[in-house]
Amino acid sequence: MxxxxxxxxxxxxxxxxxxxxxxxxxxxxxxxxxxxxxxxxxxxxxxxxxxxxxxxxxxxxxxxxxxxxxxxxxxxxxxxxxNRLPEVALDAEEAAALGLAARVWQQARLAEAASGALHKLRAAGVPFETEGAGSLGALEPHIPVHEAAFEPLMLAARDRRPVTFDYRKATAARPEQRHVEPWALECWRGHWYLAGWDRDRKAGRVFRLSRITGRVRTGSGKFTADVPDHVDVRETVARWGGEGATATARIRLRRGAGYPLRAKALDLRPVDAEWDELEIPYGRGLDARLVEFGPDVVVLAPAELRADVVDRLRAVAQGPTSEPAKG
Structure with a gap:
């Protein structure tokens, strides 16, 4: 039809x-x-x-x-x-930026559409640089989309349709079912996050796609909560990850591991041939980030952060062995 x-x-x-x-x-x-x-x-x-x-x-x-x-x-x-569109006129820098933006989606559903758009613009005489040439040619932007949940959530957010999925928090041994009205998807530091209205908790929430287990089921009916004019997923996740925090934590980090933690370090000194000691910003959600580095991180202080990390590791160890792939 x-x-x-x-x-x-x-x-x-x-x-x-x-x-x-x-x-x-x-x-x-x-x-x-x-x-x-x-x-x-x-x-x-x-x-x-x-x-x-x-x-x-x-x-x-x-x-x-x-x-x-x-x-x-x-x-x-x-x-x-x-009904005729004005002629498309892009200078070299604008064309290069558009080419980079199109290549961002090469692993996602939009890859074919982005490639087709570039071919049409190139045929119209827009001066795209050949791959690998020019000042921006060495840049290869990628937004990895490995999670199966990405596509159904993207479509549900676009069509304003509620979804249901099983979600396993880092501190939980087993996943819980969530009923969510999806607002926006955003990639931050290599991971995809969904912001939306959690119907059960009656509040806005942010979910990491790599912690969604099983299939995303799309429902019918309208949203029950208003969609915010601006949804800043990165700001929420960054706040949970300790961005802008005033407190600090001390950790030991294995050599050659944990580059994101090293990049944020306020102080770093070698301990021995295997370990470095770092002082890093401490805010809500830092325990979840540290758990991701597994045995490469040891929390020294504060005591409550060390206890939170230990609790999360125990929860993971007691959970199912089929951990979903990280994005």
Whole structure:
């Protein structure tokens, strides 16, 4: 049905754009096969379908004018000069930035669409640099999308549809079912996060996709909570990860491991050939981040952080052995 409607709308748009005079509904019905062969065939049914199609085309951006046709009926046409996009003109830096943005999605659902858009712009004469050339050619941006939950959550957030999934917190031995109204997806430091309204907890929450187990199930019905005008996933996750924290923690970190922790270190000194000692910002959620480094991190202080990390490690050790892949 969706393909049939798309074909019908395309044929109607072509008729309206390729005529030099207004066409009446009677002429359009005779020219478009889908209208001629429509089920029922009544004039009333055709009028309803035509009005819906006309509204859909206008919503898609087609400018349809009305005027008197040759047989003194209301006629319709879409003038080409009013429905032509301005010429795309990008300088070298803008084209390079667009090329980098397109290559970001090479592992995701949008890869084919991004590649097709670049081919069309290149054919129109936009000066894209060849891969590996120019000042930006050495940059290879990647947003990895390994989690199976990414695509259904992206579509649900786009269509404003609630979802249900099993989610395992870092401190929990087993996953719990969550009912969420998805707002936005964002990648931060190599991991994908979902922000949304948790219906059970009646509050906004952020979920890490790599902790979603099983299949994401999309439901029906409308959202029960208002979607914020601005959803800053990174700010929330960064706050949980200790960004901007005023307290500090002391840890030992194995040599050659934990680059993100080293990058944030306020102080670093070698202990021996295997370990370094670091002082790092301490805020909410730092225990969850430290657990990710496993045996490469030992918490020295404060005591409550050490206890939280030990609790999380015990919970992981007691949980199922089939840990979902990290993104």
């Amino acid at each position: 969706a393909i049939a409607k798309a074909e019908r709308l395309m044929n109607l748009a072509l008729c309206l754009m390729n005529t030099t005079r207004p066409l009446s509904k009677r002429e359009l019905r005779a020219s478009i096969e889908a209208y001629r062969e429509m089920e029922g065939g009544s004039e009333e049914a055709f009028n309803r379908m035509f009005e819906r199609d006309k509204d859909d085309l206008r919503e898609l951006g087609l400018i349809i004018e009305t005027a008197e046709s040759l047989d003194d009926e209301v006629g319709y046409l879409a003038r080409r000069d009013r």
